[in-house]
Amino acid sequence: MPPSKTIAIVAALEREVSPLVRHWRIRQEKHADRVFRFYENENAVLVCGGIGSEPARRSAEAVIALYHPTLIYSAGFAGAADPNAKVGDILIPRYVIDARDSSRIDTGIGEGILVSFAAVADSPQKAKLHAAFNAIAVDMEAAAVAKAAAAREIRFAAVKAISDGSDFQLPPLDRFINPDGGFDTVKFAFFALPRPWMWIQIAHLQKNSAQASHALCEHLAAITAERDVIFPPESQSSQPDVRTETSSTSI
Numbered sequence: 001m002p003p004s005k006t007i008a009i010v011a012a013l014e015r016e017v018s019p020l021v022r023h024w025r026i027r028q029e030k031h032a033d034r035v036f037r038f039y040e041n042e043n044a045v046l047v048c049g050g051i052g053s054e055p056a057r058r059s060a061e062a063v064i065a066l067y068h069p070t071l072i073y074s075a076g077f078a079g080a081a082d083p084n085a086k087v088g089d090i091l092i093p094r095y096v097i098d099a100r101d102s103s104r105i106d107t108g109i110g111e112g113i114l115v116s117f118a119a120v121a122d123s124p125q126k127a128k129l130h131a132a133f134n135a136i137a138v139d140m141e142a143a144a145v146a147k148a149a150a151a152r153e154i155r156f157a158a159v160k161a162i163s164d165g166s167d168f169q170l171p172p173l174d175r176f177i178n179p180d181g182g183f184d185t186v187k188f189a190f191f192a193l194p195r196p197w198m199w200i201q202i203a204h205l206q207k208n209s210a211q212a213s214h215a216l217c218e219h220l221a222a223i224t225a226e227r228d229v230i231f232p233p234e235s236q237s238s239q240p241d242v243r244t245e246t247s248s249t250s251i
Contacts, residue, residue, distance in 0.1 A: 001066070002027060007044040007224055008069035010059050010145045011076045013183060014048045015209070016161075020217035020224075021046055031062035038063070044224035045069070049141075050181015053116065056141035060148035071155040074145035075220060077163035077212050078114060078137035079121055079170075081130035088211045089162040090219050091137050096158055098143035099129065105146040107157050112136040114158055116143035120173045126166055137162060159223070161216035163209050171198055171205070 011017045021039040024046070028037050036059065039046040045067045049059025060072060078091060085091070092110030097103070099117045115135040117125070129135045142158045149156035164170060176188045192198050 002029060002038065002040075002045070004068045005040065005043065005045040006070055008060075008063040008067055008072040009044060009046040009075050009220065009224075010056055010063065010072065010141070011046060011048045012051045012056070012141055012181065013076075016076045016213055017046060017048065017217060017220070019213060020220050029062075029066055031065055032058070034058065034062070036062050038066075041224055046075075051177050051183060052140050052181050053118065053144035055181030056144040057148050060145045064148065064152050064154060069154065071157065072145060072149045073220075073223070074139075074142035074156075074158045074160075075216065076139065076141065076160060077209065077216070078139040078160035079126055079164045079168075080162050080166040081115065081121075081126040081135040081138050083166045085136050085162050085166065087162050087165060087208045088215045090215055091158075091160045091162065093136065093142075093158050093160070096142045096146050097133050097135070098147075099133075103143070103147075105143065105150070105156065107146075108155075109157055114139060114142055114160060116140060120170060120177075122170055123167050130166070159216065159219055161212035161219075163212035164205065168204070168208075169201065171201060 024039040024041050026037060027040060028035055036047055045063060047059045047063050049055040091112060091114060093112050093114035094107055094110045095113045096105040097113060097115045099115050113133055113135045115129045115133050115138050117138050117140060121138045126138055129138055137160055139160055146156045176184045178184055192202055
């Protein structure tokens with residue numbers, strides 16, 4: 001059995017966290033008929049579950065069952081919904097909202113709102129989410145990790161690095177996400193190759209992603225170096241507060 005860890009981190013893709021886990025131990029374990037790759041250091045374990053809510057949920061459940069953490073983070077990239085949020089900014093949201101049902105998770109720490117959306121949100125969609133929920137940023141996984149943590153009475157928090165601005169026009173990334181949450185880089189490259197008008201856009205995205213990864217990994221390195229996880233007094237409840245709220249704005 002794997003050793004218990006105080007902190008568990010669920011990310012989507014290894015490219016988001018590769019600078020952090022470059023020298024961590026690697027362990028492969030099976031859970032619910034799936035094999036997961038875990039990265040371990042003395043205090044923490046990290047798993048890259050894939051893009052989307054279902055891969056995030058499965059990975060959160062696996063790392064909880066195998067490593068018994070007292071705190072689980074959803075970590076990774078997020079797109080800016082607020083025009084004031086810039087590439088490389090770190091967001092530790094107080095609230096995580098699931099756009100599918102408007103349920104709201106109070107993490108007890110940080111500030112601002114992160115919305116989890118079911119698809120890669122383009123610029124118009126991010127504007128709608130900002131208007132509907134006053135969201136600072138949009139991701140695809142945090143709400144699923146939060147609900148998995150709440151179901152098992154484990155503390156939850158999120159750390160997100162802004163990887164694209166609110167007005168950045170993303171390539172059509174959704175079509176290259178596999179059912180298991182992986183991103184098909186080869187198919188995307190063949191798609192982009194005969195479309196030179198996309199090359200500058202993709203170059204900007206790669207630069208922004210590198211900047212976001214550096215900021216994210218720097219922050220996570222500080223978190224995972226700590227033996228004891230300390231929350232402010234208002235966040236000492238045993239699990240996230242999950243509530244449902246409604247919005248009159250169509251998303």
